[in-house]
Amino acid sequence: MTDQLKRAIHEAKTAKTTSNPTDKAGASSEEQNFDMSESTYKTTHTAVRKARRFAMQGLYEWLVTDRRFETTDKLGWKDNAPHDIAARTRATNAMHTVHIGYYHEMMRDIPEQIEALDTLIGQHLDRNIDKLDTVEHAILLIGAYELQNRLEIPYKVVLDEAMKLNNHFGATDAHKLINAVLDKMAADLRDLEVQADIKANRRSSQKAAAPAAQPQPQTTDETKAVTNADDTSETPTTTGKPRLSANKAIKRPRANKAQANISDYRASKKASAQGHNEAAAMPTPESTAADVGLQDSNLVNSDEKSKD
Numbered sequence: 001m002t003d004q005l006k007r008a009i010h011e012a013k014t015a016k017t018t019s020n021p022t023d024k025a026g027a028s029s030e031e032q033n034f035d036m037s038e039s040t041y042k043t044t045h046t047a048v049r050k051a052r053r054f055a056m057q058g059l060y061e062w063l064v065t066d067r068r069f070e071t072t073d074k075l076g077w078k079d080n081a082p083h084d085i086a087a088r089t090r091a092t093n094a095m096h097t098v099h100i101g102y103y104h105e106m107m108r109d110i111p112e113q114i115e116a117l118d119t120l121i122g123q124h125l126d127r128n129i130d131k132l133d134t135v136e137h138a139i140l141l142i143g144a145y146e147l148q149n150r151l152e153i154p155y156k157v158v159l160d161e162a163m164k165l166n167n168h169f170g171a172t173d174a175h176k177l178i179n180a181v182l183d184k185m186a187a188d189l190r191d192l193e194v195q196a197d198i199k200a201n202r203r204s205s206q207k208a209a210a211p212a213a214q215p216q217p218q219t220t221d222e223t224k225a226v227t228n229a230d231d232t233s234e235t236p237t238t239t240g241k242p243r244l245s246a247n248k249a250i251k252r253p254r255a256n257k258a259q260a261n262i263s264d265y266r267a268s269k270k271a272s273a274q275g276h277n278e279a280a281a282m283p284t285p286e287s288t289a290a291d292v293g294l295q296d297s298n299l300v301n302s303d304e305k306s307k308d
Contacts, residue, residue, distance in 0.1 A: 042097050049161065051103040052142060054093070056165055058085045058107050059138040067114070071130070082111045110145050117144045124184040136174050139165045143182045147189045155186040155193055 065080040086107045090100075110117065121140050122129045129137070143162040146153055159182050166175045187194050 043099055043101075047097060047099040048102055049164070050097060051099040051106070052161060052165060053168065054089055054095075054098060054103050055106040055110075056135075056138045056142060056169060058082065058089055059110060059141060060134055061085050062111060063134050063137060067111075082107045106142065106145065109149070110141050113145065114141070117141050117148075120144050120148070120185065121181060124181045133171065133174065135170045136166075136178060139170065139178055140181060143178070144185060147182070147185055151190075155190045156197070159183065159186070 059082075062080065062082050062085055086104060089095075095103075118129050118141075121144055125132075132140070139162050142165070143158055146158045146161075147155060150158075159179065162178050162182055163175055166178055170178075
């Protein structure tokens with residue numbers, strides 16, 4: 001027996017001897033009839049998870065003390081009842097973030113149903129119930145209680161929370177036994193829920209496998225004709241612009257600034273050269289007047305020659 005357990009036993013004995021018997025009985029009855037709908041305590045998923053942790057520790061303490069002495073017929077000392085463990089836990093721990101109602105329910109109902117729960121667990125074990133580790137036994141008791149009595153909690157949540165308890169308190173490979181036992185127990189106690197979940201998983205897997213199982217389309221004459229028609233849709237029209245197709249996008253040439261500047265420069269040089277040539281080819285007014293005078297003089301001279 002460890003020092004911590006001896007200290008807890010000593011505190012329980014001193015608390016019982018110093019307190020009033022009537023007050024003790026009143027407190028016990030008040031805890032037994034704890035209201036689950038108490039609005040002053042936390043009722044979130046985290047609060048319920050913490051209630052499971054405290055209940056697992058309380059059940060572990062009860063299994064190694066009163067329950068062990070009762071099963072081994074050692075009735076010389078039996079003074080660590082579950083409600084005393086719950087009262088001591090609430091006095092020595094900060095319970096403001098714990099679902100107190102669910103904690104008291106598990107600490108009250110699981111010890112009362114211990115025989116039925118052990119029988120239920122033993123049906124799926126490959127060993128005797130007394131060969132189980134105490135931590136594993138406490139976790140399986142909580143899981144079996146929730147599967148049988150708390151039908152509003154999905155069975156997958158029960159299995160997941162049991163795995164979390166084992167990760168926090170249990171051995172390294174204990175999750176294999178706990179998962180196997182609770183999985184078989186869920187198939188018996190939650191058969192409709194398990195079958196519905198299996199059908200939903202099968203339906204989702206079939207939907208996921210349906211696109212991959214579709215055959216590839218074969219290239220027939222009709223599909224070739226359609227593809228040829230699509231190819232001919234890109235031929236240029238009378239305006240010289242290609243037809244737009246929904247299957248293939250037309251790549252339009254991007255404007256290059258450098259090429260545009262070069263083309264503009266060449267065009268301006270060509271235009272200036274053509275203007276210079278035209279200006280050189282055009283006659284000036286002075287040359288035209290001189291030419292006209294020469295032509296007139298020639299005409300006069302010819303007339304005079306004819307007279308002579």
